[in-house]
Amino acid sequence: MNAAPPPQVEVTEYTDPLCPWAWGAAPLFARLRTAWSGGARWRRVYAILFDEDEEPAPDPAAETAWYARYVAEVCAVTGASHAPRLARVAASSWPASRVAKAAERQGPDVAEEVLRRLRASMFVRGEPADTLPLALAAARDAPGLDAARLASDAASAAVRAAVAADRAEARRPVAAAFAVVDGGPHPGRPKETPAGEWRYALPTLRLRGPGGDVLVPGWRPEEAYEAALRTVRG
Template identity: 65%
Template sequence: MGDPSALEVVEYTDPLCPWSWGAEPVLRLLRASLDPRVRVRRVMCVLFDEDDDPAPDPVAETAWYARYVADISAHTGAPHAVRLSRVAAGSWPSSLVAKAAELQGDRVADRVLRRLRETVFVLGEPADTLPLALAAARGVTGLDEARLAADAASDAVRERVRADRAEARRPPPELLTVADDSPHPGAAKETADGGHRYALPTLVLRVPGRRRAVPGWRSYHAYAAALAELCPAALRTPEPLPAAEALEYHRTLTEPERRALTRGTWPPAGAVRLETGNGPLWLHPEEAAARPAAAPGAPAGVPAAPPVP
């Protein structure tokens, strides 16, 4: 059956990646199903890099990227912003804040990363500066905001993101070509310097002496099959939570997430519905109160050329 403590699950992602956002329902379900002894690690790949060339026509580039995100949402069912203000100028600020949040525990880190994703895919205002990324995390339950700001600006956290970026640009040879009928099969992407990086999202599962990579946008069953091959004891039968309990835990849920992660009558009492360009986002009332920009009726909250996740 294998020892779950010997298994490492590595998720290659970026806070501003539309396919990673679309994979949240399955990845949330997977994380909830893993034995707590499994080691889980996220690698911030820096999708929008610091040295990317600026777009010659930011308005046209934003319009193109908004259509691109909407096309992805048609596959994944994920929300997209009613109006996207701009293409993100860079992933470094949000990656620094996401990595700094990891120093405050998994639950805080999950909630901060989720807030960062929602800046672009719900509010249409990507957290592409450090002040914006820190503001996105404001009010997260259990978060020490002063510590987050200090850590995000530290050399130590910048080095951790730099290491993540380098790791993401060393995909294994078997990911250079991927044959799959997924709309995003996940073959490694070429980089400007002639190298490659992981497609996002990609999960790599490792036990001593063996690994399995599951790239691109995949079903829960694809991840479960890979785990069954390496360490079947690491996966428990997923149990949807009662609706109110699920919203309390996750704080926000998309329609695909509430179908995958909850049971019982929906919506629970007090849930706040926020309309997007592709279905609602449901907020716990405390989450809505902590985020005035995400309240119903609130306004939606120089661009680089968008890379392909």
């Protein structure tokens, strides 16, 4: 029997486990991953929304109250649920991103469930998985998960290097990202980080195939992603 041809389209998803816009887009992206599975290779890049070594807020309680209102406003747009109370603004995206990256080594089903649980830590329970013990605890008992292997992989230099590569890639947005002019609720232009770098807005999909290279940044309707797929398929 002949082997199936390789996928013609590569989809790169720039995301973060603790991003409210990515939380809202997750159900749509899950449908797209299923619908496109026969003709696209989907790759996640963890962009690190909350970076290490950022200056702490002078008033953590006020910052948490402000961010909780922001999350509620985002979820009002996306239709996603959110926790009635947020314990704190996440100190770092690195732990959740390392656990999510490590889970990919155990197959796509495990990776999807672990990522869902990491997101739920913030947007369902209001306790962001912003330390490695909290991120591992959030993933615990996921069906099919080897928890000991996850802990070992998440703590490894190889997984940290993979997340560092993701972070760097997300901070090299292509020129087309800066040309975005859509005035929607989440326009999708690259964001300047506290370190003075630019990174893709989250979430952003980049589709590449025989028909070209198309970005779909920010919060978009399903039709925008389907149109991008048609274009890159040529």
